Amino acid sequence: MDKTTALNELKEWEFKISAYNLLLSTAMFDESTIAPKGGLEYRSERFAYLNGILYELTTDKKIEEIIIYLSSLDDLTLEDKRKVTLYLKDINKTKAIPKDEYVAFSKAQMLASDAWEKAKKKDDYSIFKPHLLKMIDYQKRFALYRNPDKDPYDTLLDDYEEGMNKEKYDQFFKRIKEEILPLIRRITEAQKIDDTFLYRFYAKDKQAKLMHDINAYLGFDKDWGYMGISMHPFTCGMSNNDVRVTTAYDEHNLSSSIYSIIHEVGHAFYEHQMAKEYDGTILKAVSSGMHESQSRLFENYLGRDKNFIANYFYKMKELFKEELKDVTLDDYYRAVNASKPSLIRTDADELTYPIHILIRYEIEKGIFDGTLDLDDLDKIWDQYYQEYLGIKSDRPSLGILQDIHWSDGSFGYFPTYALGSAVAAQINAKMRKDMDVKKALSDDFKKITLYLKDHVQKYGALYPLDEILIKATDQSFDPDFYISYLKEKYTALYHLDK
Amino acid sequence: MDKTTALNELKEWEFKISAYNLLLSTAMFDESTIAPKGGLEYRSERFAYLNGILYELTTDKKIEEIIIYLSSLDDLTLEDKRKVTLYLKDINKTKAIPKDEYVAFSKAQMLASDAWEKAKKKDDYSIFKPHLLKMIDYQKRFALYRNPDKDPYDTLLDDYEEGMNKEKYDQFFKRIKEEILPLIRRITEAQKIDDTFLYRFYAKDKQAKLMHDINAYLGFDKDWGYMGISMHPFTCGMSNNDVRVTTAYDEHNLSSSIYSIIHEVGHAFYEHQMAKEYDGTILKAVSSGMHESQSRLFENYLGRDKNFIANYFYKMKELFKEELKDVTLDDYYRAVNASKPSLIRTDADELTYPIHILIRYEIEKGIFDGTLDLDDLDKIWDQYYQEYLGIKSDRPSLGILQDIHWSDGSFGYFPTYALGSAVAAQINAKMRKDMDVKKALSDDFKKITLYLKDHVQKYGALYPLDEILIKATDQSFDPDFYISYLKEKYTALYHLDK
Numbered sequence: 001m002d003k004t005t006a007l008n009e010l011k012e013w014e015f016k017i018s019a020y021n022l023l024l025s026t027a028m029f030d031e032s033t034i035a036p037k038g039g040l041e042y043r044s045e046r047f048a049y050l051n052g053i054l055y056e057l058t059t060d061k062k063i064e065e066i067i068i069y070l071s072s073l074d075d076l077t078l079e080d081k082r083k084v085t086l087y088l089k090d091i092n093k094t095k096a097i098p099k100d101e102y103v104a105f106s107k108a109q110m111l112a113s114d115a116w117e118k119a120k121k122k123d124d125y126s127i128f129k130p131h132l133l134k135m136i137d138y139q140k141r142f143a144l145y146r147n148p149d150k151d152p153y154d155t156l157l158d159d160y161e162e163g164m165n166k167e168k169y170d171q172f173f174k175r176i177k178e179e180i181l182p183l184i185r186r187i188t189e190a191q192k193i194d195d196t197f198l199y200r201f202y203a204k205d206k207q208a209k210l211m212h213d214i215n216a217y218l219g220f221d222k223d224w225g226y227m228g229i230s231m232h233p234f235t236c237g238m239s240n241n242d243v244r245v246t247t248a249y250d251e252h253n254l255s256s257s258i259y260s261i262i263h264e265v266g267h268a269f270y271e272h273q274m275a276k277e278y279d280g281t282i283l284k285a286v287s288s289g290m291h292e293s294q295s296r297l298f299e300n301y302l303g304r305d306k307n308f309i310a311n312y313f314y315k316m317k318e319l320f321k322e323e324l325k326d327v328t329l330d331d332y333y334r335a336v337n338a339s340k341p342s343l344i345r346t347d348a349d350e351l352t353y354p355i356h357i358l359i360r361y362e363i364e365k366g367i368f369d370g371t372l373d374l375d376d377l378d379k380i381w382d383q384y385y386q387e388y389l390g391i392k393s394d395r396p397s398l399g400i401l402q403d404i405h406w407s408d409g410s411f412g413y414f415p416t417y418a419l420g421s422a423v424a425a426q427i428n429a430k431m432r433k434d435m436d437v438k439k440a441l442s443d444d445f446k447k448i449t450l451y452l453k454d455h456v457q458k459y460g461a462l463y464p465l466d467e468i469l470i471k472a473t474d475q476s477f478d479p480d481f482y483i484s485y486l487k488e489k490y491t492a493l494y495h496l497d498k
Numbered sequence: 499m500d501k502t503t504a505l506n507e508l509k510e511w512e513f514k515i516s517a518y519n520l521l522l523s524t525a526m527f528d529e530s531t532i533a534p535k536g537g538l539e540y541r542s543e544r545f546a547y548l549n550g551i552l553y554e555l556t557t558d559k560k561i562e563e564i565i566i567y568l569s570s571l572d573d574l575t576l577e578d579k580r581k582v583t584l585y586l587k588d589i590n591k592t593k594a595i596p597k598d599e600y601v602a603f604s605k606a607q608m609l610a611s612d613a614w615e616k617a618k619k620k621d622d623y624s625i626f627k628p629h630l631l632k633m634i635d636y637q638k639r640f641a642l643y644r645n646p647d648k649d650p651y652d653t654l655l656d657d658y659e660e661g662m663n664k665e666k667y668d669q670f671f672k673r674i675k676e677e678i679l680p681l682i683r684r685i686t687e688a689q690k691i692d693d694t695f696l697y698r699f700y701a702k703d704k705q706a707k708l709m710h711d712i713n714a715y716l717g718f719d720k721d722w723g724y725m726g727i728s729m730h731p732f733t734c735g736m737s738n739n740d741v742r743v744t745t746a747y748d749e750h751n752l753s754s755s756i757y758s759i760i761h762e763v764g765h766a767f768y769e770h771q772m773a774k775e776y777d778g779t780i781l782k783a784v785s786s787g788m789h790e791s792q793s794r795l796f797e798n799y800l801g802r803d804k805n806f807i808a809n810y811f812y813k814m815k816e817l818f819k820e821e822l823k824d825v826t827l828d829d830y831y832r833a834v835n836a837s838k839p840s841l842i843r844t845d846a847d848e849l850t851y852p853i854h855i856l857i858r859y860e861i862e863k864g865i866f867d868g869t870l871d872l873d874d875l876d877k878i879w880d881q882y883y884q885e886y887l888g889i890k891s892d893r894p895s896l897g898i899l900q901d902i903h904w905s906d907g908s909f910g911y912f913p914t915y916a917l918g919s920a921v922a923a924q925i926n927a928k929m930r931k932d933m934d935v936k937k938a939l940s941d942d943f944k945k946i947t948l949y950l951k952d953h954v955q956k957y958g959a960l961y962p963l964d965e966i967l968i969k970a971t972d973q974s975f976d977p978d979f980y981i982s983y984l985k986e987k988y989t990a991l992y993h994l995d996k
Contacts, residue, residue, distance in 0.1 A: 019544035023521045026528050038722040039740025042777060046517035205703070224536040242537025279540060 003073060006066045007080065013063045018280030020054040022238055029236050029244050033228040064091050079283065082462050086282045093159075096146040105138045109408045116407035125378045125396040128407070133374055135409040136367055153368035156412030161289045161419060162464040166365065169415050172422065172479050173361055176354045179483045181388060183490060184352055187339055188390065190494040195335035197254075197327050204249045206319045211247070211261055214312050218298075219446055220245075220265045224272055233260045235295075237271030239279045244268075254320075255336045258312075259299050266298025267291060273453040274460035283460045288413060290465045292420025293427065294457065300350045300421070301428040301485075302448065306333045307441035337493055341389035343398045350421075351490050352389065354482075357418035359384040360403075364411050422482035423469065427456060429481045430473040501571060504564045505578065511561045516778030518552040520736055527734050527742050531726040562589050577781065580960050584780045591657075594644040603636045607906045614905035623876045623894040626905070631872055633907040634865055651866035654910030659787045659917060660962040664863065667913050670920065670977050671859055674852050677981045679886060681988060682850055685837055686888065688992040693833035695752075695825050702747045704817045709745070709759055712810050716796075717944055718743075718763045722770055731758045733793075735769030737777045742766075752818075753834045756810075757797050764796025765789060771951040772958035781958045786911060788963045790918025791925065792955065798848045798919070799926040799983075800946065804831045805939035835991055839887035841896045848919075849988050850887065852980075855916035857882040858901075862909050920980035921967065925954060927979045928971040 027047055035043065068091075070076065070084045094102070112131035119128035143152035154165040215227065223241070230246035237243045245264035249257045270291055271284070278284050302308055306329070313332055317324045324332075339349045345356040363380060366372030372380055381400040386392045393399040405413050431437055431451055440447040455472040469477050491498055525545060533541065568574065568582045592600070610629035617626035641650035652663040713725065721739070728744035735741045743762035747755045768789055769782070776782050800806055804827070811830055815822045822830075837847045843854040861878060864870030870878055879898040884890045891897040903911050929935055929949055938945040953970040967975050989996055 015544075016547070019547045022541065022544045023525055023548060027521055027524050030524050030528060034724050034726070036720060036722050036724050036740045039737045042737040042740065043520065046513075046520045049514070049517045050521060222534060224534050226532050226534050228532070239537045239540040242534050242540065 001066070001069050003070075003075075006070050009063070009066050010070065010083075013057070013060070013066075014281050017054065017057055020050065020057065021280075024050060024054065025236055025238055029228070032230040032232075032234070033246060059091075059094055064095075067091060079277075079462065083282055086285070086461065090282075093146060097142050098145075101138075101142075105142070105409075108134050108138065112409070113404075113407045116401065116404065120397050120401045123395050123397045123401075125400060128401060129378075132377070132406055135406060136374065136411070139409050139411055140368060151368070153365060153412065156368075157415065158412075160413050160416050161287050163466055164289070164415070164419070169361060169419075172419065173358050173415075175479045175483055176358055176418070180351065180354060180486060183487060184339070184341065184355065184389070186496055187351070187490060187494050188341065190496060192340075193334045193338035193493070194331070195338045197324070197331070198335055199252055200254070200323050202251055202254045202320060202323060204251055207249050207251075207254075207257055210312065210316055210319055211257065213315055214258065215261070215265065217311060217445055218262070218265050219449055220268060225265075225268055227261070233264050235264045235267035235271065237268070237284070240272060240274065240276045243271045254323075259303060259336070262303040263295045263299035266295035269298070269449055269452065270294045270457050273449070273457035275458055278460045278462075283462055286461050287465055288416035289419040289423060290468065292417055293423035294452065296421045297424040297428055297452075301424055302437075302441060304333075304337050304350070305438070305441055307438045309333050309336070311442055334493060337489070339490060339494075341391050343385065343391060343393045344402055346402075351486055354418040354421060355388050357414050359388060360414040361418075364414065367411070419465075422479050423465065423477065425482035425485045426469060426473050426475075426478060427452075428485070431455075499564070499567050501568075501573075504568050507561070507564050508568065508581075511555070511558070511564075512779050515552065515555055518548065518555065519778075522548060522552065523734055523736055527726070530728040530730075530732070531744060557589075557592055562593075565589060577775075577960065581780055584783070584959065588780075591644060595640050596643075599636075599640075603640070603907075606632050606636065610907070611902075611905045614899065614902065618895050618899045621893050621895045621899075623898060626899060627876075630875070630904055633904060634872065634909070637907050637909055638866060649866070651863060651910065654866075655913065656910075658911050658914050659785050661964055662787070662913070662917070667859060667917075670917065671856050671913075673977045673981055674856055674916070678849065678852060678984060681985060682837070682839065682853065682887070684994055685849070685988060685992050686839065688994060690838075691832045691836035691991070692829070693836045695822070695829070696833055697750050698752070698821050700749055700752045700818060700821060702749055705747050705749075705752075705755055708810065708814055708817055709755065711813055712756065713759070713763065715809060715943055716760070716763050716767075717947055718766060723763075723766055725759070731762050733762045733765035733769065735766070735782070738770060738772065738774045741769045752821075757801060757834070760801040761793045761797035764793035767796070767947055767950065768792045768955050771947070771955035773956055776958045776960075781960055784959050785963055786914035787917040787921060788966065790915055791921035792950065794919045795922040795926055795950075799922055800935075800939060802831075802835050802848070803936070803939055805936045807831050807834070809940055832991060835987070837988060837992075839889050841883065841889060841891045842900055844900075849984055852916040852919060853886050855912050857886060858912040859916075862912065865909070917963075920977050921963065921975065923980035923983045924967060924971050924973075924976060925950075926983070929953075 024047065027043070031043065067084055067087050070080070071088050076084065097105075108131070112128075112135050115131045116128050119125060139156065140152045143150075143155040147155045151166065157164045157166065157169065211227070215225075220227070225243045225245065228244060228246045229248065231248060233245070233247050235243065235245045245261065245268050247257050247261045247264065270286065274284060274286075309332065310329055313329050317327075337350070339351040341352055341355075342348055345353070345360075348356050359381070362384065363372065363377065366380075367374065367377070378396055378400045382392050385399070403414075405411075428437075431448070435447065435451060437448065456468060459468050459471070463471070466477055469475070487498075490496070522545065525541070529538075529541065565582055565585050568578070569586050574582065595603075606629070610626075610633050613629045614626050617623060637654065638650045641648075641653040645653045649664065655662045655664065655667065709725070713723075718725070722741060724740075724742050726742060726744045727746060729746060731743070731745050733741065733743045743759065743766050745755050745759045745762065768784065772782060772784075807830065808827055811827050815825075835848070837849040839850055839853075840846055843851070843858075846854050857879070860882065861870065861875065864878075865872065865875070876894055876898045880890050883897070901912075903909075926935075929946070933945065933949060935946065954966060957966050957969070961969070964975055967973070985996075988994070
């Protein structure tokens, strides 16, 4: 084999993979947004078949040899070197697991997801419990197959965020626990912010009009982006110039779709602003934490800034003349930033959010190091909520059954959400040093998206999170930015002493 | 080979084909409705690759042997026998053409489509002309490869409508010419119907609300159907319970989207009401004329009936209180049925429509039998319009460049449009004998869709058009139904003597 042939074959293989990925993503987007329910069975059988073809392509022995060969070379470009590293990681992940066990796991995954849905609907943890235990068992075993000498949870943490492990997350969450928990308690005792007006009736088509304007201001352009409606909001990057986001309008919640869209548009810009030549390659597969940092940056650090709010508030008041008659900019700003302990992670405010993740992290850690009784995970869940947030669900659907992640065995994923928020804080701080963000928020958002492109987003997955952070902020990840941001913002908002 | 193995392999092959077809159709629907333009290049390269995979699958040598073997058996079920016949026809079509010529043709097709788009935009026939001549040349040659002893145009006519040929179409269009042309002339001299109010401003979202109601009444249900927006309306049947239609709202034309949607919903019901077990097989590939008969039946014979109109007219008046203040049911009924010679086929009314097709048929015939000067097709086009409809375009974009069909070599397709209208007339007449259609139009449309399912649609492509007609109406195709329908309707509408 010679280098040129190997690189060409790699490219051809990437192209084929990207073709199946594109079509299957399009089908997935269609499924989540508009596909008539009646055709589900016909579609799923066929998607399963084509996913199988994609799997065969992905695990092709010939390409494995090529990648291994390429990994032995010293004179690859930076991009090719990184690609080979990332592909090799994936190959080793698959190779370490005996095929029959992997097939059995895939089936168990489907059953578990199914059971989770039923359990959640019936509010009955016992339906899901045996499946959850199976998922834990599989993932523990697989992690040990892959890295026999490594702590299994460390292996999983690294899957979702290259370079992360328990030691690093422990340090991070320790700070959250020490600094944020007490702040939440102080706020719980402080005077409440009135946010009741957010829950009046806000007609869907007017909300849609408002979002159209907000998206236009963000620069989410229909030449490269499309916004659809789905039950759960998500972003799907087909290619550099084809990024889809979805939202769900709630007529009894004014700010929920606004902030869910700003969040997704943050993800969308990341997909859009990576180098175009990464399209259809693994260099688009940015880590969860990094991706989440950009959506959180948009949603919270920029979107909930009073300067940004002022930009859309008066349009919104125009649309909802009656509904917002008695509401000032300041009322609205305080309401969309108000904090209150709640049971559901996805509804949590910016301040209590990391506590939801802390709880999941501690439970996952306990699951994998054997310190938690797997028989009582639902009760343990509730105890954590009681201890950290002072509230407790009376139904498992509001407790351990609320998230989809564990139902397909995605352990180690949750921590990246809090990490993403903290990374966003660090980027936000640096950006505010480098440029007049307040001004850009009020009159030229494009300056911000260009800044993020140049400092963060263009790299795609070319570097791991920490290297991108060093490039963008001149230093390694430091949770202090996050802690200070939350403390400053919330002591001011609730008029607390520093 | 034994029968069971052969049938199983056929089934497996059909499943694979149907999987790629489903994905590519979903992608095509996405492309025509929502896909951001910026991603077009990335998408087309990948669609082309997967279309190639599908082509390889379709022309698989092994399956060809299986189908040839099956065609030699006598004891197949009716369904399998018909499938084998249809697949064999496709195989022979492909086999007769040398592969290199087919590849060259595909490329020429793409160039021709491209040139047609440019020519239409620049209103310059000379850009398209050399490509059109190439398409004619290819199709003539290919038709002779396939059936050396048959008139090439007959071969093409049979492609779009099994069993049809020049002789039969000649008889049909002779009647149109003799009976409908004079009627059109009489109407041109009669007192005009005032339809100007249809072109006032009608807001898009109100039109959408109205269509929601009309679709609900038609029974176009979101459990199996979805309506999107696209530049040109179309229907795409993914499977029995997943049928998509599109529309385009024109705020300066009240009835255009109403009737285009009713038309597409007619196609949609056909896709929905075929036997479910035909899904993913060639038994869903109903002929153009048959399919068009159902959309025309919905659009014209049912949708423009005063009883159906009465059903939505008052809702519509409620929505457009100001705009329709001065309009009565009768005014509206007459306006949406008014007839007037026009240049564009797709905008033509029910009466002049077949003349647009007659013109195309005569030109296609002349192209293939050599009686027309290929150098002057654009002028010939205009002469026909002048002669038959008394109007002439001053721009080729309103003349020979208006339709997409010839740009990819689809000669022989147009006649099925007029045939479809005539077939609809025959089915309509029989249905009105068998049941109280007027009543069903006003209060129970479901009776009509069920009737059509049982008498026509359930068969799918199990029989050719004429056999379905015999089953549904007890007689072969007879253009008299169409001629009488148009004469009766339009003499009454324009108060002419019979």
